[in-house]
Amino acid sequence: MPAGATPQKGKNIFQFSVLASGSKGNSVYIESEQASILIDIGIGPRVLKKRLEHIRREPQEITALFLTHEHSDHISGAGALTKKHSTPIYGTRGTREAMHRHVSPDVDWRTIQQEDETIVGDLMVESFATPHDAAESVAYVVRCGSKKLGHITDLGKVTPSIVEKLQDCDTLLVESNHDERMLVDGFYPWPLKQRIQSDVGHLSNTACADLLKQVKHDALKTVVLMHLSESNNHPEIAMDSARRVLGDHPATLFPARQKHPSVLIPVV
Numbered sequence: 001m002p003a004g005a006t007p008q009k010g011k012n013i014f015q016f017s018v019l020a021s022g023s024k025g026n027s028v029y030i031e032s033e034q035a036s037i038l039i040d041i042g043i044g045p046r047v048l049k050k051r052l053e054h055i056r057r058e059p060q061e062i063t064a065l066f067l068t069h070e071h072s073d074h075i076s077g078a079g080a081l082t083k084k085h086s087t088p089i090y091g092t093r094g095t096r097e098a099m100h101r102h103v104s105p106d107v108d109w110r111t112i113q114q115e116d117e118t119i120v121g122d123l124m125v126e127s128f129a130t131p132h133d134a135a136e137s138v139a140y141v142v143r144c145g146s147k148k149l150g151h152i153t154d155l156g157k158v159t160p161s162i163v164e165k166l167q168d169c170d171t172l173l174v175e176s177n178h179d180e181r182m183l184v185d186g187f188y189p190w191p192l193k194q195r196i197q198s199d200v201g202h203l204s205n206t207a208c209a210d211l212l213k214q215v216k217h218d219a220l221k222t223v224v225l226m227h228l229s230e231s232n233n234h235p236e237i238a239m240d241s242a243r244r245v246l247g248d249h250p251a252t253l254f255p256a257r258q259k260h261p262s263v264l265i266p267v268v
């Protein structure tokens, strides 16, 4: 595909774009022949529209919104999107209760369990629990045909069941939040540093690399480092840490960005 080209929707399409990633807002767009979903929407309607324009898509085309948890960097645009386009929201009961002020009471909310499987068109969305300081947070694995994309951000530690869920992914979107040394030496107040470091905080570059070591396999094609801290990380440091465990693995590796969407990337 030539640089900058946007593949059109059609048969056997399964592709994604990271629209935004980081503590100022998160959203990932995933589409197939029969569905277009967002995982999280921590950006407002104007930003969403602009980011989608980059990949020649529009907010009204979104079939469903899946939420990981209620922190504002993941939900701040939910109310506006559902109000304008009546987009259904999938999320856990805990997430709904914790964010009830952010969406209208008559929103089309479809409750999922922390361990669940949801069909949207030709996508199968599997949820599983994450250790995070939120009411009932989840990560997702999205399947289309034989292809598998894993999306996991906002977790304090990796558990054996998480490693198991993320086996055999063709594409992995995984949190690489902070460099431990930068966090400790940085200007954040001590309670916030403790929160980020805790088992219900965020995944460090080292913990991300350790997860990659456990789930990498020959057919892994794409790894995106997600939710990088602007204050306590640097894309090159996060990339070096991941590269060290990927070694000469040919997977494409890149850091997601806060202010710029990625192109549409096929899950192959």
Ligand SMILES: [Zn+2]
Residues within 6 Å of the ligand: 022, 023, 026, 071, 073, 074, 154, 227
């Ligand atoms: Zn977050």
Ligand SMILES: [Zn+2]
Residues within 6 Å of the ligand: 069, 071, 132, 134, 154
């Ligand atoms: Zn969070």
